[in-house]
Structure formats: C-alpha cells, structure tokens
Amino acid sequence: MQTYEFPRFAFETPPELAGKAAPRRRVAIVGAGPIGLAAAIDLAGHGIESVVLDDDDTVSVGSRAICWAKRTLEILDRLGVADRMMQKGVTWQTGKVHFGDRALYQFDLADAGRQRFPAFINLQQYYAEEYLVERAGEEPAIDLRWRNKVVDLDAQSDGVTLTVETPEGAYTLDADWVIAADGARSQVRRLVGLDFMGRVFEDRFLIADVIMRADFPKERWFWFDPPFNPDQSALLHMQADNVWRIDLQLGWDADPDEERKPENVVPRIKRMLGDDIAFDLEWTSVYTFQCRRLEKFRHGRILFAGDAAHQVSPFGARGANSGLQDVDNLIWKLALVLDGKAPDALLDTYDAERVYAADENILNSTRSTDFITPKNAASRAFRDATLELATDWPFARDLVNSGRLSRPATYTESPLNSADAFGNVAPGTPCPDLxxxxxxxxxxxxxxxxxxxxxxxxxxxxxxxxxxxxxxxxxxxxxxxxxxxxxxxxxxxxxxxxxxxxxxxxxxxxxxxxxxxxxxxxxxxxxxxxxxxxxxxxxxxxxxxxxxxxxxxxxxxxxxx
Amino acid sequence: MSDLLRKDLGFADGDAVYEALINAISGLDDQQAMKVMAKLILLLGNQIGDPAVIEAAITVARSETDG
Structure with a gap:
C-alpha cells in the first residue's frame, strides 16, 4: 500500500517451547484484532495478566472497520488510545443522502452541548490495531504472541487447554478462561463446533479505498440508485491519509474475482468521480455479509466477543463498535470473578446483555439492508416512494434507512438493574459524557x-x-x-x-x-x-x-x- | 401540499412499521403484492374515513411520482 507500511511483529519463542516453566494462565485471548487487544489492555487495567495468541504477524490487512463511534472512543480513551485515534482520524458528523442524481437531505449527528468526543471519527482499522498493539506493549501484564495459531482445544469445567502451533513447533497452554476474539472466521468457534443463527444476504459489494486529493467535505455521502451505479447503492467516506472509502453495491450475480481486478474497478470509480479527479487504488475487496450471531456468547469457560460472536452488515458501523462494547461489558465482570469477589454467574449476564445488544444491532442492520437492497418489485416501490417523498415530507425522511448508525445498547431489562429508579435516566442507560x-x-x-x-x-x-x-x-x-x-x-x-x-x-x-x-x-x-x-x-x-x-x-x- | 396531512413522523417506531409493510409483501409475485398493497390502502383509508384527507393524500402521491 502507498499510504501505510505494515508492521511485522517478531515471533518469539514462547516459554513453553524454551523448556521454561509455563504456569497456568488466568486468561488466554485468541485473536489480536481490536477486540482481543482491547480485552487484554482492559484486563491489565484491572491488574489481571493475559496471554494473547494471534496466527498472523501484522495488523488488519485492509481498512475494514473505519467508523469509530462516540461510545467506542470513550472506551478507547480508558484504554489509552483515543487521543492518537482522534489525532489521526477524520472527525465527521454530517451525512448526505442522494437518490438518483438529486441530493435528498442531510442529517447531523452532533449532540447539543460541549462534547469530549464527536459522534464518529473515521480511521482505517490498521491504525487502530497498531495503536492498540503499542499500548499493549507498555503493559507487563500482557504476553502478546504473534504467529501462535490455536489448532485444538479441550474445554473442561474449570478451564481450557489450548494447543498452539508456531513456526518452532506446537505446545499446549492451560488457561482458566478463554476469550475468543478471533473474528468472523473464528477458529475457536469451529473447534467448539458452534453454528450461527441468522441471515446470509445474497448480494455483493465492492470496497475500494482510493487515494485522492479531492475537495469533498468530511461527510458520509450515500446514494440510492445513482447514475454511476444504476439500481444499486453507493457510499463515499473520508479516511486518514487522503484515503477515501468507496462502497459500491454490485448485485448477487457479480463475479467477485472479476470485479476486484483493477481494470474493472478503475472504470467504476471513474464513472462515480468523473474524469477530472486523479486517484490511485489503495485496497479493494468484494464482500458479502451476514446478519447473525451465536446462540450463546458464553460456553463454560470460553467467552466469545466481537465478530467471533456476532456479525452484521457494514451499514450502520455496528461491527467493531459493538465488539468494543462487548469488551466494555465483559472485562469488569471477568475481573471480579477472577478476584473471587463475584460468582461465576456474573458472566452469564455478559451473555444476556450482549446477546440483547447483538440482536438490536442485527435488527437495525437487517432493516437497513432490506431498505438499501429491496428484494422484489413491490418492496422497491415502497423504497422509491419513501425516497421521493423524503424531500418535502419529514416523516418519510425518518423512514429512509441508509444505515442506523451505531449507538450504545441500553440494558433496560438487565438482571443487574435494581428496581430502584429515579429521575430522567433509566437503569441500563450508559452515562452521558457531560x-x-x-x-x-x-x-x-x-x-x-x-x-x-x-x-x-x-x-x-x-x-x-x-x-x-x-x-x-x-x-x-x-x-x-x-x-x-x-x-x-x-x-x-x-x-x-x-x-x-x-x-x-x-x-x-x-x-x-x-x-x-x-x-x-x-x-x-x-x-x-x-x-x-x-x-x-x-x-x-x-x-x-x-x-x-x-x-x-x-x-x-x-x-x- | 395540503394542511390536512401530517408531515412529521406519526409512528412510534417507523423502522418497525416499515419492516412490517415489507414483510406483508415478501415472497409474493408482483400481482399478489399489488393486491395486498391495494387492500392495505383500502383498510387504512376506511379507518381514516375523511374523504378530504384521502383526496389530499391522493394529490400528493400523484404529484410526486415521476411520469
């Protein structure tokens, strides 16, 4: 890539393979993505050691999650990386929605009053991971191991034995608790033999990150049925380093291998940007998506978080943001249980609260997707009718759904709430940062x-x-x-x-x-x-x-x- | 535009109502879907009753449809 050089993290011989004493671990985290790293840093803040195992030796290839929401920034601030992300990221709060060749309306996500963090910043996922890796490196309580791939596991009632493969051979590692944060293709999930419940959408989208010096504003621009991508949707979003995220719906019949070839991507982007704007391709990907989750996020001593536990469409920025809220919910509970101050049952409420949140994210994400990609002529008629009314009729504007952007879950029904309630803020609500x-x-x-x-x-x-x-x-x-x-x-x-x-x-x-x-x-x-x-x-x-x-x-x- | 029609969102949860409408026509062919939509209009129109309101809605629906 032109704008980013991937760090290569060195493999180090783990003590288990160096003939040294390898004690039982309190927590093993599988996956050094944003969720696994955040979990390790949060645990360290509670004084709890962890080992983090990752099968790769670098950060996220591709920008992937780019929109970091206010609540996420508040959590990342506690973990010590929000300042760097704010400095590097692009702050935005305005969205514009287009239909055909017309601008329909714009929305503003800014809350009233002085705010520490904006509604969103945009920053490529690899920067977030790089900052989290550096931050984790400052914590003696974190043992971060690259090119350590979990290939087998044996779950017991009081712990888990992981078999880990490395360039220098395999070893086993015993842990009291395992946090599975190893992403959508979670190896831990496969090893435990768990299936997802939910929907797979038959549609394909092209992501192209392009480098360009354009005077587009720092806004989220969304198109329904634009002239440059007829009958499909499009999204334009600014990231750091003059990189812009372009997301084009292709339809289910598109051939993913053909569509990601530069000779096919470049003309698509030219149709969108016009001939006058020079750009370079930074990263492309053709993706499909699912809106689904595991039935349970806790399986004995294994706790699933982030994409390993639940997946949504990208519309709404509810992937990485909800994963970091998983961490926010899980770690204080795990810390209390590990310190013997709370019963094991507290971790069942991680499951209850975050399954509730995942369902909320999946519901919003599914509705957005159904609006953006109507499944038949009649639902297309509803969609286009809503869009045509949106200019003059505010109620229709409220129905237009190009993504309901990530908000923190409110645990209204949580068993952890007391019946005692008073004033304007209901139990379960996240505290506003005033x-x-x-x-x-x-x-x-x-x-x-x-x-x-x-x-x-x-x-x-x-x-x-x-x-x-x-x-x-x-x-x-x-x-x-x-x-x-x-x-x-x-x-x-x-x-x-x-x-x-x-x-x-x-x-x-x-x-x-x-x-x-x-x-x-x-x-x-x-x-x-x-x-x-x-x-x-x-x-x-x-x-x-x-x-x-x-x-x-x-x-x-x-x-x- | 008519003052008889409410401009702000009348539904408590607009996304849920929209989803219910889409579910009502999912899995149907175009002709079946059109019939379901027509029945919906008749039922909801009957609930409203006031012919002036229905006339105002018809005017908006026609005027904002291209072609």
Missing part, C-alpha cells in the same frame, strides 16, 4: 468530563455533599467491591472529590433533587437511582449488579487477591 467542573480533594477546581470521574469501578453520584455525609456514603469506597463517591455541589468543597454544578446542568440532565443518588457500574451504565441517599440501598444495588444475593452489612475482610 462537561463538568470538578475538584479533587485538596486540589483547585478544573474542567473535566463526567466519564473520567466515573472511571472503571462502581461509582455513586450523590447530589449534595451534606446528604452524602449524613447518609454515611463516605464508607463506600472502602468496601470489598469499592464504590467511588462523587458529590455534586453548587459550590466548592475542599474535603472530598466534588463536581461543581453551579448552573444546575447536571441536575437537570439526571432529573436530580437534593440528596438524589445514581449508581453506575464499572462500564458506566446506570444500575439504580434513588430520590435520597441510603447507604444500604446502594450496597444492595451494587450486590445485585455483581450477582451477589447477599443483603445487609458489608463484610470487613476483602476477598483474597
């Missing part, structure tokens, strides 16, 4: 972001310093499963970490009254809320969120670490 003025104990106030303060532990937001103190919430950070205490106040208070909400903005967003409390899980989803502070209610809700049925007093001894 701009806040904050003061750590003994420090001067500064501007920051709410999610930075929540961090990756349980945290309770209490509106009122005095309310928190008189209810005894100050003891919560010392629990075996600590709950950080964040007090919201109108003025500064030097004694505790506080959020200074002088204008009452935070209180309005949460629908809070003096004394209201909001409990967040380590993945920053709300799990319960109360009109007034009650320390035992907060502890019960925390216990429910880790599948501990125990009620009442907090034991004083922390579990062994």
């Amino acid at each position: 701009a806040v003025r904050m003061a750590r104990a003994g420090e001067t106030a500064r501007d920051g972001w709410l999610l930075e303060l929540l961090g990756d532990r349980f945290a309770v937001l209490c509106f009122g310093v005095q309310a928190a103190a008189s209810a005894g919430l100050g003891d919560l950070p010392a629990d075996a499963i600590p709950i950080a205490l964040l007090c919201v106040t109108a003025g500064e208070s030097g004694r505790t970490d506080t959020i200074i909400d002088a204008g009452g903005h935070l209180a309005r967003v949460f629908g809070a009254e003096p004394g209201s409390c909001y409990l967040f899980r380590p993945d920053q989803h709300l799990c319960a809320a109360w009109p007034s502070a009650d320390v035992s209610a907060i502890r019960s809700a925390r216990d429910q969120a880790v599948c501990q049925s125990r009620q009442g007093a907090e034991p004083t001894t922390a579990a062994a670490d």
